[in-house]
Amino acid sequence: MSAVATAIERHGKTAIVRVRGDVVIPTSRALHSTLKGLQKRRDVKNVILDFTDAGRLDSAGIAVVEIARRSLQRSGKQLELDKLDERHRAAFELAPAATAERLPPEEGPSWLESIGGHLLAIRMTMHELVGLITESARQTIAVAAGRRKLPAGSVANHVLLMGANAVFIVGLLCFLIGMTMAFQGVVQLERFGAGVFVADMIGWSMVREFAPLITAIILTGRTGAAIAAELGTMRVNLEIDALTAMGINPVRFLVVPRLTALTFALPALTLMGMFIGIVAGNLVTSLMIDMSPITFWAHVKERVTLGDFAYGLGKSFVFAAIIGFSGSHLGMRADGDASSVGRATTKTVVVSVFFIIVVDAIFATVSSITGAH
Amino acid sequence: MEKPLLQCVDVSVGFERPVLEHVNFEIGHGEIVALLGGSGCGKTTLLRTLGGLVPPISGDVFLFGESIYELSSEQRDQMRKRLGIAFQQDALFSSMTIEENVALPLIELTQLPPDLVREMVRMRLTLVGIEGLARRQPANVSGGQRKRAALARASILDPEIIFCDEPTAGLDPVVAAEIDATLVRFRNVLGSTIIVVSHELESIRATADRAIMLAHGRVAATGTIDELMRSHDRTVYEFFHARTG
Numbered sequence: 001m002s003a004v005a006t007a008i009e010r011h012g013k014t015a016i017v018r019v020r021g022d023v024v025i026p027t028s029r030a031l032h033s034t035l036k037g038l039q040k041r042r043d044v045k046n047v048i049l050d051f052t053d054a055g056r057l058d059s060a061g062i063a064v065v066e067i068a069r070r071s072l073q074r075s076g077k078q079l080e081l082d083k084l085d086e087r088h089r090a091a092f093e094l095a096p097a098a099t100a101e102r103l104p105p106e107e108g109p110s111w112l113e114s115i116g117g118h119l120l121a122i123r124m125t126m127h128e129l130v131g132l133i134t135e136s137a138r139q140t141i142a143v144a145a146g147r148r149k150l151p152a153g154s155v156a157n158h159v160l161l162m163g164a165n166a167v168f169i170v171g172l173l174c175f176l177i178g179m180t181m182a183f184q185g186v187v188q189l190e191r192f193g194a195g196v197f198v199a200d201m202i203g204w205s206m207v208r209e210f211a212p213l214i215t216a217i218i219l220t221g222r223t224g225a226a227i228a229a230e231l232g233t234m235r236v237n238l239e240i241d242a243l244t245a246m247g248i249n250p251v252r253f254l255v256v257p258r259l260t261a262l263t264f265a266l267p268a269l270t271l272m273g274m275f276i277g278i279v280a281g282n283l284v285t286s287l288m289i290d291m292s293p294i295t296f297w298a299h300v301k302e303r304v305t306l307g308d309f310a311y312g313l314g315k316s317f318v319f320a321a322i323i324g325f326s327g328s329h330l331g332m333r334a335d336g337d338a339s340s341v342g343r344a345t346t347k348t349v350v351v352s353v354f355f356i357i358v359v360d361a362i363f364a365t366v367s368s369i370t371g372a373h
Numbered sequence: 374m375e376k377p378l379l380q381c382v383d384v385s386v387g388f389e390r391p392v393l394e395h396v397n398f399e400i401g402h403g404e405i406v407a408l409l410g411g412s413g414c415g416k417t418t419l420l421r422t423l424g425g426l427v428p429p430i431s432g433d434v435f436l437f438g439e440s441i442y443e444l445s446s447e448q449r450d451q452m453r454k455r456l457g458i459a460f461q462q463d464a465l466f467s468s469m470t471i472e473e474n475v476a477l478p479l480i481e482l483t484q485l486p487p488d489l490v491r492e493m494v495r496m497r498l499t500l501v502g503i504e505g506l507a508r509r510q511p512a513n514v515s516g517g518q519r520k521r522a523a524l525a526r527a528s529i530l531d532p533e534i535i536f537c538d539e540p541t542a543g544l545d546p547v548v549a550a551e552i553d554a555t556l557v558r559f560r561n562v563l564g565s566t567i568i569v570v571s572h573e574l575e576s577i578r579a580t581a582d583r584a585i586m587l588a589h590g591r592v593a594a595t596g597t598i599d600e601l602m603r604s605h606d607r608t609v610y611e612f613f614h615a616r617t618g
Contacts, residue, residue: 059497
């Protein structure tokens with residue numbers, strides 16, 4: 001491959017560009033710049049490209065000539081190709097657009113159409129979500145009534161994956177949260193001589209707020225994302241269509257086992273998280289303010305009622321439904337390519353965390369208004 | 374005598390069990406060669422080995438006179454600029470539009486200015502007949518259009534060798550014929566050597582100068598399509614005459 005060199009000769013308003021060497025991908029910039037320069041010159045009306053000494057032309061060389069031809073035409077100038085040999089003529093077959101009719105590029109939607117499109121998409125999403133919830137309920141009732149059955153061992157398998165495998169991470173985080181709260185609480189409450197009430201604070205907040213919320217957020221990232229990725233991949237691989245084609249209800253086969261498992265696993269992990277968080281608080285208070293475990297647990301017992309446990313566990317059932325339905329709905333809506341699985345997974349985490357916090361706030365507001373605390 | 378462009382010397386490839394054993398052949402400049410054989414005979418594996426993607430357990434592949442598996446990774450990347458591979462499942466990036474997919478090698482591997490890149494992509498998409506779909510995502514076009522986009526991407530650097538894995542599989546005869554014509558045009562215009570894995574006898578007849586037939590991981594026969602069709606070798610005969618009896 002020889003580098004392209006150009007020599008320009010002027011004859012009045014005509015510029016003759018003599019091309020020397022190969023005009024190929026690594027060398028085409030030089031000719032491109034030369035022709036661009038000529039396009040800008042007012043004293044040039046015609047450009048002749050002389051290919052007598054030109055070597056090989058590839059797609060880049062042809063593209064350079066095509067760009068020059070169009071730009072010169074727009075400026076009311078002309079480009080002429082001279083002394084093309086057979087190889088050069090053959091290379092120009094790479095530019096069928098010179099003779100072919102150019103297809104107009106597809107136009108995007110107007111802003112009004114975009115808004116309409118978004119509204120329709122939201123309506124469709126809500127419709128599909130309600131459809132999924134209804135179908136899940138119908139299938140669950142059918143299973144409970146013994147009219148249908150779930151795939152053998154699926155619920156146990158999912159409980160193991162979602163619950164048992166998350167014990168360590170949930171336990172560790174709840175322990176750290178309980179410990180942090182105890183450190184902060186002791187420091188602040190001791191200033192008012194009320195250090196002993198740190199047990200009340202830890203017990204009440206772990207049971208009602210922190211354990212349900214932290215466990216739900218961990219399971220959103222761990223389980224919700226996994227549900228979306230699994231179902232999304234199955235959608236992309238046409239496995240869900242295959243189930244439908246075989247007459248097997250995909251909601252019963254795929255969604256109900258996951259929802260059922262999550263409904264067991266999340267409250268169970270939450271309950272475990274509540275106790276571990278309180279135990280961590282007990283540990284810190286006994287070290288920092290010499291509070292005996294008996295005193296600590298007596299305060300917890302006095303402050304935290306069964307109603308508080310019911311409140312915390314009740315929330316975790318709702319959180320389980322949010323995570324399960326978000327993951328299943330978004331996973332099953334993946335639209336046929338690999339990136340849609342990634343989008344479904346990310347969206348599941350964002351949507352679930354958002355609604356978990358919204359629902360948590362609603363619970364707190366309602367319990368505060370009704371005095372149920 | 375001109376050196377062959379591609380030499381496959383006693384190549385054996387295997388994973389848990391041998392897929393290809395002692396495969397030998399040579400391919401010259403500007404040839405269109407079909408790799409034929411029944412399902413599971415190792416055609417795709419051979420194509421990937423020739424393209425530098427699956428190293429052989431023994432033997433060697435020489436491209437442009439150099440062993441591709443003996444090169445350093447940088448040298449191999451340089452050599453890969455002279456190759457184009459269109460995969461069976463098109464392997465387009467779903468997050469990019471068709472034109473971004475085709476432009477990717479030009480943007481990543483050359484110093485060409487953006488207007489030149491755009492023009493080259495437009496020309497190539499026109500050549501494969503999908504210019505109007507440039508701004509669509511791969512998920513929003515048909516299988517045949519994706520195959521053409523993959524072919525456009527594989528050929529955008531005007532490679533000296535283009536490998537195509539089942540470029541017409543599952544396509545209707547009209548689209549398949551257009552893709553066949555595009556492959557022949559790449560050879561005629563770009564001077565590219567084209568190696569095609571295919572089951573489609575019509576496509577092979579329309580495009581290939583020569584075929585290499587594989588059976589049970591070995592080369593069963595080589596020759597022009599007419600020679601293979603007249604062959605009395607049982608495997609070859611069955612492959613070509615299974616439908617006609």
